[in-house]
Every structure is written in structure tokens, then in C-alpha cells.
Amino acid sequence: MIEAETRGDTMAPINFAATREDGGIWSNLDKSLITQPLLAHPVALRDCTGLTQPPSLESEGFEAHRLTFERADWRNPEWVEAIGSPRTMAFIRERTGAVHIAPFHGHMALIRDTGDPAQPAAAEFVHLDHSRTSALPFIARCAPQDVRARYPHVRIYNVWRVLTPPPHDLPLAICDQRTIDSADWVEGRTVEPMMPEGVPYVTTVHNPAQRWNWFSGLTPEDALIFKAWDSAPSAPFGCLHGAFRNPLAPAGAVPRASAELRYIAFFEA
Incomplete structure (x- = not known):
């Protein structure tokens, strides 16, 4: 049973881009490469559980x-x-009505484990994993040309799961896509040993109009699905997200570990 005092709406500091001019470099695997300037802001988080x-x-x-x-x-x-x-891919098709689904990383789960120094830790800043253009080579690589030509409307969905029980010391904050203003975006680059040139991604400066959310009760049996990219210029682009330090978590909470899968979904319109 999850204690009541670890649930509910809360306030917590979340890291945003410190400047509009430079998103810097982020790395999940080599912290010495990180140059991204961040600035924490206190944010109200609605508990969606x-x-x-x-x-x-x-x-x-x-x-x-x-x-x-x-x-x-x-x-x-x-x-x-x-x-x-x-099975997760089939669930995404069922939930979204997509006519074709392709795995983004070849059915690979991205593991983040804050309690294991040998694994990448949770990313404690708000971001979208790709810019409008940086996802395009991945889409071309993952889906046949005839599929891309036939179904021009493309979305990328992330499926995020905790591997540890609640309450979580570093839950995921997720922003209502309707409250994100592209004028606040700052482009950075994710640089890893296998991607020395880097992949552009989007972070943002803080905007009080953004509406932030979290789920206090997620368990390893649950899947959090969110849109991370949309090819339609008139649609909301996706959900900013990032880990935050949970003020409701008790001392000694199990360090959060998570698995994330990404899928490219194609639609007729």
C-alpha cells in the first residue's frame, strides 16, 4: 500500500534551460561532455493518479x-x-489507431537507473528528445519508403515504465502539450560515444503558462504513454518531460529505475 502522504499535487523545483541562446550538450553516458546550462524553477505539479x-x-x-x-x-x-x-507496439496501435507502427530503436528498451552508477541516471531537466528535423533520419531508417510516402502524418510515442515500486525519489514530470510555446524552445545536442556529432533535441525556458503533471502511483505494471514528436505543423508538437526530485518521497526510497521504448506511428491523415 502506498502511503497517502506520498501522493497528491505538489510543488517541486524542475530544471529548465537557463538561457534562450544555448541549449548546450547533454550526454546520458559521459557526464564530462555535459555543457547544458540549467536553471531550476519551482513548479506546481498535478497528480494524475x-x-x-x-x-x-x-x-x-x-x-x-x-x-x-x-x-x-x-x-x-x-x-x-x-x-x-x-506487445507494447500492438497496444500503441490499438490506442492510437495508427495504420503502421515501427520501433524507433529496434525493439530496444532504454534503461535509466539512478541507483546503479554503471547505468545512465534519470535526465533531470525538461526536454523533447528530437527537434522538428532531427527525428527525420531516424524515421527514414526505421520505416520503408513506401510507408512514409503513403502515410505522411507521423507521430513518435514514448512508452515509459518504472522498474521500481512507488514512492519514487525521481518521478517523471510531464507537460500538457497544449501549454507548450515553441517560442520558448532552446535547441541542444545529445552527444554519445556512438553519436559524436550529436542529435539535436529541444529543451525550453520556464514559462508560467506551462501545466506540469506527474503520477504518484505508477508501478512496474503500468505504462505511461506520451507523444514526443508530431509531423503535423498545426498540431501540438509533443510533451516536454523530465525527472524531478520528489519532495513527497520518504528518506530511503528505492532509487528510481525505468525502461523506455519509442515507436514511430503512421496515420492516413
């Missing part, structure tokens, strides 16, 4: 669902490729 009118992909841009697996093993690439990712 148990709401009578929960958020949805089409409005806020995110939703949570119970999606259970028998003997789940998200750290095992063979299990993820054979069982975890295909």
Missing part, C-alpha cells in the same frame, strides 16, 4: 494504463525484442 477525468493522448498528450507482463524482464534485450516490445 486516480483522476475521474484522466489525461489523454489527444488532449494533454499523455495517458497511463495498466499493461502487465508475466515475468517481465525489461533489462533483458532478448525478452524485450521477443515479448515486451511487440
Whole structure:
């Protein structure tokens, strides 16, 4: 049972871009490369756990669902490729009505483990993983040309799962996509050993109009789905997100570990 005092709306500092001029460099694997200037702002976070009118992909841009697996093993690439990712991909198709789905990372789960120094830790700043243009080479690589030509409307969805029980010391904050202003965007680059040139991504300066959310009750049986990219220029681009230090978490809370999968969804219109 999750204690009541670890649930509910809260205030917490969240890291935003410190300047509009430079998003700097971020690296998940080599902290010595990070140059991104950040500035923390106190932010009100709505707890979406148990709401009578929960958020949805089409409005806020995110939703949570119970999606259970028998003997789940998200750290095992063979299990993820054979069982975890295909079933998750089918669930995304069902929820979105996409006519074609392609795995973004070849059915790979991205593991973040704040309690294991050998693993990348949670990213404690707000971001979208790609800019409007930096996702295009990945889409071209992951989907056949005939699919891309036939279905020009493309979205990228992230599916995020905790691997540790609540309450979480570093939950995920997620922004209502309707409250994000592209005028606040700052472009940075994710640089890793296998990507020395870097992949542009989007962060943002703080804007009081942004509406931030979290889920206090997520368990390893749950999946948080959010839109991370949209090819339609008239649609909200996606949900800014990032880890934050939870003021409601008790001392000694299990360090948060998570698994994230990404999918490219194609639509007829």
C-alpha cells in the first residue's frame, strides 16, 4: 500500500534551460561532455493518479494504463525484442489507431537507473528528445519508403515504465502539450560515444503558462504513454518531460529505475 502522504499535487523545483541562446550538450553516458546550462524553477505539479477525468493522448498528450507482463524482464534485450516490445507496439496501435507502427530503436528498451552508477541516471531537466528535423533520419531508417510516402502524418510515442515500486525519489514530470510555446524552445545536442556529432533535441525556458503533471502511483505494471514528436505543423508538437526530485518521497526510497521504448506511428491523415 502506498502511503497517502506520498501522493497528491505538489510543488517541486524542475530544471529548465537557463538561457534562450544555448541549449548546450547533454550526454546520458559521459557526464564530462555535459555543457547544458540549467536553471531550476519551482513548479506546481498535478497528480494524475486516480483522476475521474484522466489525461489523454489527444488532449494533454499523455495517458497511463495498466499493461502487465508475466515475468517481465525489461533489462533483458532478448525478452524485450521477443515479448515486451511487440506487445507494447500492438497496444500503441490499438490506442492510437495508427495504420503502421515501427520501433524507433529496434525493439530496444532504454534503461535509466539512478541507483546503479554503471547505468545512465534519470535526465533531470525538461526536454523533447528530437527537434522538428532531427527525428527525420531516424524515421527514414526505421520505416520503408513506401510507408512514409503513403502515410505522411507521423507521430513518435514514448512508452515509459518504472522498474521500481512507488514512492519514487525521481518521478517523471510531464507537460500538457497544449501549454507548450515553441517560442520558448532552446535547441541542444545529445552527444554519445556512438553519436559524436550529436542529435539535436529541444529543451525550453520556464514559462508560467506551462501545466506540469506527474503520477504518484505508477508501478512496474503500468505504462505511461506520451507523444514526443508530431509531423503535423498545426498540431501540438509533443510533451516536454523530465525527472524531478520528489519532495513527497520518504528518506530511503528505492532509487528510481525505468525502461523506455519509442515507436514511430503512421496515420492516413
